[in-house]
Amino acid sequence: MIKNANPFDLFQKNFVFEEQKTKKTDLDDALNIFRSSISDVCLLWKSKVALAGEKPVMLHKDDADFSKFAYMKMASDFKIGVLVIDIDRRIADSIEVMIYSTPNAPTPNLIIKNQANGHVQLVYCLKNWLCIDVKNSKGNYSKKAHIFYKALKQHLNTIFGGDDCYHNYIAKNPFCTQWDVVGMRSSPYEMYELARISELQVRNTTFIERLQKKTTDQVTAEDLNLLTVLAGRRNTVLFHTVRKHAYGLYKKNARDWTNAQFERVIHDLACELNTSKCHPPLPKAEVSATCRSIIKFCYEKLGKYEKFTQSELSELASKCGKKGGKAKGKKYAQQRAEARKLAKRGKKATDIAKLTGLSLRDGSVNLNNSYK
Template sequence: MGCVKLFEDYLPRRPYHTDDLISGLKINKKEKAKLARLIQPNGPTHRYWMVFDLDRTDAGMHWDNVGAPAPNLIARNPANGHAHLLYLLRTPVRTAIDGKTAPLRYAAAVEAGLRNRLGADRGYSGLICKNPINSHWITHQWQADPYTLDDLADYIDLTPEKAREKPVEDYGLGRNCILFDQLRAWAYKAIRQGWPTYEQWLNACLDRARGYNINFTTPLDISEVKHTAKSVAKWTHRNFNRGTFDDYVARTHTSRIQAIRGKKGGKANGKTKREQGILLLKSGAAVQEVMRQMAVGRATAYRWSKQI
């Protein structure tokens, strides 16, 4: 299956699209939207394509000159040579809050590294791209097979370990990481201020997410912001309510007490676990009873019994 066909298959169900940015973006079903010159390649929950914007006359072959991987697709403007380079991921990166954070951070680091190698436009938002289906553009398919993140990372000397150490950039998928981190950190604390209804909480999360988003050099599209806010609101409202929080506090308090006791060598009433066990044995308790009460193995209890 060619990559142009995959591009069509992976389009969102109702993507943004337009023939002219001056006239603004529209939203329609994929069957109609796919005929437009410009279209949204990725939905708000999954990233199938990494897209880079090169505003240069040799954009179609610049990737080879700088030692970057061959794009799966290039959609090039015949008038000036400017192009969008599209890299297809074998496993799409989930950008919703219920997705794993590590792959998202890794993908963000890979994307930023490729942008730097290609010299792509940092101000490109990634929301829409030149539609390789539309005949207005000159479309080339260079690489037939999709890439893994590790495949792409080979070109920028980046491993998952280095990606974890590398600060997330305010670019592309990095914005999703930053928005998640900021919104979740705020939500975990803020929901405890009055335990709002879901509708109140959703509106609060959306307001906060919009506030974080406007601080990005190139803000995320509002649909991605809304999806992130909804995901955070739903998850925290379901998992953080007065009852579950009280249980969490109680468990945490118990764990801390146990940790303190552990640091003191298991002391209770000023006596160590060993001293308590020996006292039980002296009082006539069987080895099995000492094992149960003191949560120790047979060898330990038997060794204590030899010290009576």
């Protein structure tokens, strides 16, 4: 049989065998990476019908029955280590071609295919766990990282035509034999690596823009009890709210900001509060006048100290302290002792002030508290 076989057929069979062997190795490597990216204990469902009403089964990922369940929750209550793109259209036969032909499409670790309807799920394993516990009960939640994860997922949905409404963490179980699973990558991704490959455009905001948004959010949070400020209180509420934040902002950032930047932040904050809180809103001229008053105070009263360094301010405070207080009070110890004697003799406060050279105000205070 072998002697009569066509050499080309033998070569083709050997090539197919090697290709299948390579695919099996790639799949095993990708599944190992996936296994390390999920929680030790997972919630599992046997079918899509079970997802609707049945309670999930909780199993360890190394359990022998783990592969009998078609669906799983890929995140715990606190963290997630994968990013899943759900494509709800018939693309199972051409998804590999789409990935290779799209320049900014990162290669997924796993492709999970449902041959019944042609839908697929792309699984990207992350090198580092992402905390999704917004309550921050364990103290390791990063809002910026969570926002970055969501932005990255939305961007990949745009590239592949994924389902934007897929927000939960329940996906197909790649260990289940019900699905056709293809392993494409055996190493996990950093999120910034996915962003670079997919050409995610991150908008760079200036420090002032971020601080302005943060300040406005804080003011809004503090004034939630005042849904609207009616006529008669609008100027007062606007002035004191903006003033409170303007003083702190000026003290923190006077050395780094230009006057124009500071004025723009204060003016934008006042305009937003006026629009969102005041009913009806104040005229723009009144808002501008309020801002000018606050800014003028910052420049004149607070600004004169900004030109001094910390050592110069300490020296200035020392000089101010020498003008009065206990050091200066020792010079009048003899006059005050004489004033006490006069008070015991029944002299009036005006006479004591004239005889001792003390001021009438100081003399009267000493008389009321010490001399009698």
